[in-house]
Amino acid sequence: MTQPTADPLRNLVDRAERGPLTGDEAQRLRDGIRQLHDWLTTARAADRAEQKRAERAEAALTALHHGEEPHTDDRTIPTPAQWIWRWNRATPEQRLEVAADILSNSERTYHCVLEDHPAQIERLRQRAEEAEAALDAVQGDRDGWRDRAHGYRTAVNAVRRLHEREPEAGYCAVCSNHGDITWPCATIRALDAHTNSKDQT
């Protein structure tokens, strides 16, 4: 609604000072006053509506900042109140980045819970411990076998030394006592059949 101009009314008032207005002039004066009055009423209503809108906007802004606390030291982790303070001052790009991070973390957490990762980790830890224990047992067995093998070779070597060939006679002195003068004697033949003569410690 455009603001009615007051000039025609002033002209009519000037005209009234010079003599009585005609019926038509008086009517135009009345119409002009009514238009001005209507315009003022409408303008005041619009102003009140504008005022209310401004109040609502201010209330919304206050609600947005409610609970926030300034966070200015980037080296510290913000509290929730400080996080909101930062969020309210972030650029749209920064907000999108943060939102993407939060969603990604939520998804990871969701899968972690869904797939029960803590229990899986515990099971894997137990299996690792069992495997370590089994390995220790195998190593213990191996050490035992090594000791036994060593003892066995020592015994075989002692027997071989006992049944050495007499250089001059050409046979084993021990077995010749029982009439065995072949070389190698029966004992050495038996050892050669079942052991490696080079396998000596």
Ligand SMILES: [Zn+2]
């Ligand atoms: Zn012998």
